[in-house]
Amino acid sequence: MxxxxxxxxxxxxxxxxxERFIPxxxxxxxxxxxxxxxxxxxxxxxxQGPRKGEGGATRQGRYVFTADGVLLGYxxxxxxxxxxxxxxxxxxxxxxxxxxxNALPSExxxxxxxxxxxxxxxxxxxxxxxxxxxxxxGSGGLQRCKTDGEDAESYRHNGFGxxxxxxxxxxxxxxxxxxxxxxxxxxxxxxxxxxxxLARILRFHLADNTRGEPPHWDKSEIRAIDWKCTxxxxxGHLGVxxxxxxxxxxxxxxxEGKALGQISIQNGKIEVxxxxxxxxxxxxxxxxxxxRPGRNPIGFVFSLVPAPSPSSSIPPQGARWLQGYYQADx
Amino acid sequence: xxxxxxxxxxxxCVSSLSSAAELxxxxxxxxxxxxxIPSDDEITWLKDIPWETNLDVARxxxxxxxxxxxxxxxxxxxxxxx
Numbered sequence: 001m002x003x004x005x006x007x008x009x010x011x012x013x014x015x016x017x018x019e020r021f022i023p024x025x026x027x028x029x030x031x032x033x034x035x036x037x038x039x040x041x042x043x044x045x046x047x048q049g050p051r052k053g054e055g056g057a058t059r060q061g062r063y064v065f066t067a068d069g070v071l072l073g074y075x076x077x078x079x080x081x082x083x084x085x086x087x088x089x090x091x092x093x094x095x096x097x098x099x100x101x102n103a104l105p106s107e108x109x110x111x112x113x114x115x116x117x118x119x120x121x122x123x124x125x126x127x128x129x130x131x132x133x134x135x136x137x138g139s140g141g142l143q144r145c146k147t148d149g150e151d152a153e154s155y156r157h158n159g160f161g162x163x164x165x166x167x168x169x170x171x172x173x174x175x176x177x178x179x180x181x182x183x184x185x186x187x188x189x190x191x192x193x194x195x196x197x198l199a200r201i202l203r204f205h206l207a208d209n210t211r212g213e214p215p216h217w218d219k220s221e222i223r224a225i226d227w228k229c230t231x232x233x234x235x236g237h238l239g240v241x242x243x244x245x246x247x248x249x250x251x252x253x254x255x256e257g258k259a260l261g262q263i264s265i266q267n268g269k270i271e272v273x274x275x276x277x278x279x280x281x282x283x284x285x286x287x288x289x290x291x292r293p294g295r296n297p298i299g300f301v302f303s304l305v306p307a308p309s310p311s312s313s314i315p316p317q318g319a320r321w322l323q324g325y326y327q328a329d330x
Numbered sequence: 331x332x333x334x335x336x337x338x339x340x341x342x343c344v345s346s347l348s349s350a351a352e353l354x355x356x357x358x359x360x361x362x363x364x365x366x367i368p369s370d371d372e373i374t375w376l377k378d379i380p381w382e383t384n385l386d387v388a389r390x391x392x393x394x395x396x397x398x399x400x401x402x403x404x405x406x407x408x409x410x411x412x
Contacts, residue, residue, distance in 0.1 A: 004408075018380070023399075024401045025403075027405070028405045062400070065399055168387040257353070299365060310384070311409045314407045
């Protein structure tokens with residue numbers, strides 16, 4: 001979060017990157033493991049720097065390299081000034097090199113174990129998460145948390161910014177929802193979200209990821225769930241509402257909240273997926289330390305990605321074990 | 331819904347019920363979207379830099395443009411959950 005706000009939100013950093021570099025963002029979890037040409041290429045670049053990945057260790061950081069794999073710069077610092085200095089030094093090295101003449105060989109990804117693409121015929125839903133606080137006026141109303149620290153030096157990694165992830169919905173799940181909607185449209189009777197989809201939402205997308213990679217929920221940690229879908233009376237539209245309670249066996253981490261939203265499906269395609277979840281979250285994980293003590297407000301907002309883009313193709317954090325993600329109810 | 335067969339429905343204790351009820355009152359539910367979704371000012375790091383997410387595409391672009399590649403690499407995708 002601090003990187004985003006203070007390094008890549010810095011206008012001077014943005015200008016330099018946009019005008020002189022090809023910007024690329026990738027997940028080290030996959031890249032350092034891929035046994036294919038892409039993984040080999042990256043490791044060859046990283047091996048020229050300080051992150052050699054001994055014992056499978058992380059290689060995260062900021063790299064500058066040429067299209068043919070020569071490392072020109074590396075750092076892992078949150079100071080915009082140091083990033084700018086590294087970028088300028090890398091440019092000086094780059095300008096001294098002989099330009100490439102031959103076309104690059106294809107480095108197409110072939111390691112199926114780590115290949116992740118959005119589900120064909122399915123839907124991608126963006127999931128925003130933000131911790132909130134009660135207003136001081138005693139009204140019970142909520143507000144965004146005030147951040148303390150206006151630069152990289154004074155900023156604490158408090159997770160008060162919005163986190164983002166993606167929910168992947170499969171084609172057959174959309175079909176099942178549409179079928180249930182058609183079946184119950186006349187009676188107005190409530191029906192359930194397909195079990196794998198509901199379990200996926202609960203286990204992988206109602207996690208506090210605002211301070212880093214969160215622990216996801218085990219199936220046994222779903223203590224109570226009563227979400228229902230109700231035909232809204234308008235063709236292809238349904239409402240979603242209900243409560244949820246997630247909690248670890250020892251009670252050290254949990255979430256209790258309420259969902260409210262609407263979904264529209266037309267001819268096998270989701271056109272609207274607006275679902276909000278609000279409640280109290282407590283506890284933290286190994287990589288999400290620094291949570292406020294006790295139970296605190298948190299909001300999750302699900303919103304359909306209308307058109308694909310490079311950033312919308314980023315896989316869900318929970319999809320590192322893809323089968324487990326899709327079959328979350330098993 | 332077999333995965334929830336043994337889950338007791340609605341098992342809130344008294345203290346958490348009051349907390350949940352206060353949090354999820356209608357006024358708060360209706361403001362969640364506005365409070366949670368980041369404003370454009372918060373995400374200039376995303377919308378003002380044309381990030382590629384595919385190494386092959388970035389290499390081809392770098393060669394064509396005669397520029398080096400800048401890679402932001404994190405455990406957890408930098409543009410996603412990290």
